[in-house]
Amino acid sequence: MTGKDAALHLGVLAVLLAAFFVLPEYHSGSLARIMVLAVYAMGYNLAFGYTGLLSLGHALFFAAGMYGLALSMQIGGWPALPAFLLALGAALAVAGAVGVLALRTRGVGFMIVTLMFAQAGYLTVLYFGAWTRGDEGFALPQEVRNLFGLDVTTPAGRYFAALALFAVVLLALGALVRAPFGRTLIAIRENEARAAMLGYDVQRLKWIAFVVSGVVSGAAGAAYALLFGYAGATFAGVQYSIFPLLYVLLGGAGTTLGPFVGAVFMFYLIDLSSGITTAYMLVAGLALVLLTLFLPQGILGTLRRRALPWLP
Amino acid sequence: MEFGPHLMLATLEGAVTAAILALTAMGLSVVFGVMRVVNVAHGEFYMLGAVIAWFVASTLGAHPAVGFVAALVIAPLLVGSLAALADVLILQRISYDPERTIVATIGLLYIIQQTTLMTFGPDARPVEAPFNSRIALPWFEFGDGGFALYWPWGLSITSYKLFVIAAAVVILAALWLLMTRTKAGLVMRATQQDSAMAQAFGIPVARVYALVFGLGAALAAMGAVLIVPIQQAHYLMGGDPLLLSFIVVIIGGLGSLPGTVIAAVLIGMSDGIISVFFSPTLAKILATLAVAMVLVFRPQGLMGKSAA
Numbered sequence: 001m002t003g004k005d006a007a008l009h010l011g012v013l014a015v016l017l018a019a020f021f022v023l024p025e026y027h028s029g030s031l032a033r034i035m036v037l038a039v040y041a042m043g044y045n046l047a048f049g050y051t052g053l054l055s056l057g058h059a060l061f062f063a064a065g066m067y068g069l070a071l072s073m074q075i076g077g078w079p080a081l082p083a084f085l086l087a088l089g090a091a092l093a094v095a096g097a098v099g100v101l102a103l104r105t106r107g108v109g110f111m112i113v114t115l116m117f118a119q120a121g122y123l124t125v126l127y128f129g130a131w132t133r134g135d136e137g138f139a140l141p142q143e144v145r146n147l148f149g150l151d152v153t154t155p156a157g158r159y160f161a162a163l164a165l166f167a168v169v170l171l172a173l174g175a176l177v178r179a180p181f182g183r184t185l186i187a188i189r190e191n192e193a194r195a196a197m198l199g200y201d202v203q204r205l206k207w208i209a210f211v212v213s214g215v216v217s218g219a220a221g222a223a224y225a226l227l228f229g230y231a232g233a234t235f236a237g238v239q240y241s242i243f244p245l246l247y248v249l250l251g252g253a254g255t256t257l258g259p260f261v262g263a264v265f266m267f268y269l270i271d272l273s274s275g276i277t278t279a280y281m282l283v284a285g286l287a288l289v290l291l292t293l294f295l296p297q298g299i300l301g302t303l304r305r306r307a308l309p310w311l312p
Numbered sequence: 313m314e315f316g317p318h319l320m321l322a323t324l325e326g327a328v329t330a331a332i333l334a335l336t337a338m339g340l341s342v343v344f345g346v347m348r349v350v351n352v353a354h355g356e357f358y359m360l361g362a363v364i365a366w367f368v369a370s371t372l373g374a375h376p377a378v379g380f381v382a383a384l385v386i387a388p389l390l391v392g393s394l395a396a397l398a399d400v401l402i403l404q405r406i407s408y409d410p411e412r413t414i415v416a417t418i419g420l421l422y423i424i425q426q427t428t429l430m431t432f433g434p435d436a437r438p439v440e441a442p443f444n445s446r447i448a449l450p451w452f453e454f455g456d457g458g459f460a461l462y463w464p465w466g467l468s469i470t471s472y473k474l475f476v477i478a479a480a481v482v483i484l485a486a487l488w489l490l491m492t493r494t495k496a497g498l499v500m501r502a503t504q505q506d507s508a509m510a511q512a513f514g515i516p517v518a519r520v521y522a523l524v525f526g527l528g529a530a531l532a533a534m535g536a537v538l539i540v541p542i543q544q545a546h547y548l549m550g551g552d553p554l555l556l557s558f559i560v561v562i563i564g565g566l567g568s569l570p571g572t573v574i575a576a577v578l579i580g581m582s583d584g585i586i587s588v589f590f591s592p593t594l595a596k597i598l599a600t601l602a603v604a605m606v607l608v609f610r611p612q613g614l615m616g617k618s619a620a
Binding site: 054056101104105107108109112113116117119120123124126127242245249278279280281282285286287288289290291292293 | 350402405406410411412414415416418419420421422423424425426427429430434555558562591593594596597600601603604605607608609611
């Protein structure tokens with residue numbers, strides 16, 4: 001069981017490693033972006049796919065990471081590594097506080113409360129426009145963007161930094177959901193009352209899952225700012241709360257590779273359609289409706305049910 | 313202007329906001345009350361109402377009043393039918409599962425918004441008001457000669473804005489009569505209380521749901537047709553009404569109709585007054601956080617009954 005999982009994950013990582021040397025530069029650039037977005041979706045998947053917490057406000061944690069890094073580098077003049085750690089701390093603090101409050105509600109209430117908190121976060125970014133420059137955003141200067149001497153402004157540096165983060169998160173979350181902790185989260189998703197009756201501290205476990213999910217999302221946000229050198233209020237908006245939901249639904253909620261598969265498909269779909277029309281979000285809307293109607297388990301979820309029951 | 317006249321002006325502007333908000337939020341509240349689902353695409357039905365009003369008014373091209381009256385009839389009908397169709401094609405098939413309904417209506421939101429962008433375009437377009445005379449308002453002062461009325465410069469409102477307030481009151485009263493005094497309202501309330509029992513008594517619950525979803529969207533569209541001579545029609549105009557309607561419906565207690573009206577007046581008025589005196593962004597941040605806290609600590613709403 002676990003041997004197959006590990007082989008699959010390592011195989012995917014090996015293919016991604018090789019892909020850089022095979023793909024033309026445009027696509028390897030896109031793939032670097034996709035891997036960072038997939039990290040965001042993997043974080044989201046822990047809350048939504050495994051624990052059953054449908055949050056509509058994860059952009060708040062993505063933005064906490066993004067601005068934690070970008071502002072400490074831009075205004076504080078910090079080097080990249082401490083700025084990245086501060087970003088994780090910012091995401092941890094925000095997710096911790098939001099989790100305590102939002103987890104008092106459930107179902108539809110939880111969705112609306114997370115949406116509202118994220119909206120307040122977005123408005124806060126706009127309110128402090130003197131530092132964040134609001135919707136327009138700001139660019140990080142090229143010379144400060146390096147990590148352990150690795151220059152992340154070059155295509156290769158950017159790609160391998162993204163791959164490293166992706167690999168760490170994939171393997172760590174893959175192990176986490178196989179561990180008793182992850183199993184308990186699935187038990188909570190399937191039947192919260194029963195898990196509570198079996199003696200699990202459901203409220204605390206949900207909070208931990210939510211916070212880990214928020215920190216991973218924050219790591220993705222910080223990496224996005226560092227690798228692509230830009231922070232803007234768009235990333236705190238509703239749209240960026242919807243994207244990870246879309247990726248996870250498309251790829252398959254509660255599967256380890258679903259977020260990545262969903263991100264690849266959706267990224268290229270939106271990329272292709274934005275070449276044709278400015279109304280590229282139409283694709284996202286259609287995908288959401290069609291997925292809820294016809295493929296509620298996503299690509300890998302359906303594959304797991306029909307053909308490959310061992311799929312992690 | 314001095315403080316007093318300024319406050320009066322802010323109150324009147326707030327009353328216009330409150331009137332439109334009451335209509336829009338009522339649509340959301342009726343849908344939630346009867347069907348127990350949250351419609352995230354509600355703001356887009358509002359936007360669609362405004363855009364259709366522009367199409368109707370500019371195609372007819374006759375006197376502004378003709379176009380306006382036609383829009384007031386056509387836009388809610390079209391938007392309501394579209395919503396009913398979406399209900400049958402999408403929501404009924406996922407059997408109104410609360411979480412999947414939200415995901416599906418988010419999808420619907422983008423479909424409507426982006427289709428409008430492709431057809432109507434990214435520009436904001438105005439609709440001419442049917443009548444729009446300026447009415448100067450008096451203010452009083454205690455001067456040397458005792459109590460006196462005077463007309464301060466700038467203290468005025470248009471007749472159209474007064475009409476908007478009156479129209480909203482009439483529509484809401486009609487809705488109340490529909491819900492409490494007619495057979496259709498009785499059927500809706502029966503479905504709300506126990507849909508399985510209603511079905512057993514021969515009420516076509518599926519058709520009632522489609523009609524209620526259409527009615528909710530039509531109310532939003534009416535609000536939009538009324539506002540479009542004041543604010544222009546634009547494909548992104550649905551965002552703010554959606555958020556404000558959420559706030560109103562939550563504060564008023566999900567599904568409670570009188571609570572919705574009271575909350576709409578409260579929020580609309582304070583929004584108008586606060587944004588005159590404070591930074592609108594800060595006011596929005598505080599309002600959003602306050603509402604989130606209400607949901608966390610008093611999920612039944614400030615005026616709702618418990619166990620909503």
